[in-house]
Amino acid sequence: MSLLEIKGIGVSYGAIKALEEIDLHIDEGEIVSLLGANGAGKTTALRAISRLLPIDRGDILFQGKSITQVPVHDVVSQGIAHVPEGRGIFPSLTVLENLNLGSWTCKRKSALPNLRREVFRIFPRLEERKSQLAGTLSGGEQQMLALGRAMMTDCRVMLLDEPSMGLSPLLVKEVFQVIREINTRGTTILLVEQNANMALKIAHRGYVLENGRIVLGGSSQELAHDPRVKEAYLGHQ
Known part of the structure; x- marks a missing residue:
């Protein structure tokens, strides 16, 4: 049994069909990537999974x-955390206050001290800046805070929407190293x-979305060598 399974979901914005008959699954311990051009339905898929969209x-x-009928806050408390595009931090709160908000729905309150220590181990800059207002952090630090806040929910699955957006190449590399580490410690992504x-x-596997439909799926190696993926997304590498 897959940890997370999406079976034939459809999502519409009024008369516009954003997702049509989407099927995908994620097994425990995997990183699964969802690829596609802007407007393909990737963010919509994440928002549907986290119940932000009906x-x-x-x-x-x-x-x-x-x-599918579970309220958003219950989805989080069950173990699915969503790191949205644009990070969604609270700029007028401190780093520590942002992290504490992430722990609000955590069922295992006894685990919170260990979770906080783990966040500060992976993100030492957040500990250095724990009393600093989140809005004064750099873009890379804000992304780290968004990831750390998701970790504080004690999630089993983390939905990540464009974590490298707006970051320098050096920071992109750092963020992806952190994503791999979060996965290694047991979080499915x-x-x-x-x-x-x-x-x-x-990623271990991936899917390609086009116009609200999944058109390809397979291991990351298979997708990386697929001519269609190379042509559309990998710059002919």
Whole structure:
């Protein structure tokens, strides 16, 4: 049984069909990348999984149970954390206050001290700046804070939407190293990322979305060598 399974979901914005009959699965411990051009439906898929958007049809299963009628806050407390495009931090709160907000829905309150220590181990700059207002952090530090806040939910699955957006090449490399480390410590990851090269380097498998439909799926190695993926996303490498 897959940890997270999406079965034939459809999502519409009024008369516009954003997703049509999407099927994908993520097994525990995997990093799965979701590739596609702007407007293909990648962010919509993540927002549907985290219940920020209603679905027209189909089902979303987490640990074998449907979550399509579960409120957003219950989805988080069950173990799915969403790091949105643009990071979504609270700029007028301190770094520590942002992290504490992430722990609000954590069911294992006894685990919070260890989670905080783990966040500061992976992101030592956040510990150095824990009393600093989040809005004064650099773009890379804000992305680290968004990842750390998701870790504080004690999640089993992390949905990442464009974590490298707006970052320098050096910071992009650092962020992807951190994503790999978060995965190594036991968190399953669904990754939406425009940087297809980097995404396929760290992912185990991937899917390609076009116009709201999945048109390709396979191992990262298979996708990286597929002529269609090379042509559209990998710069003919």
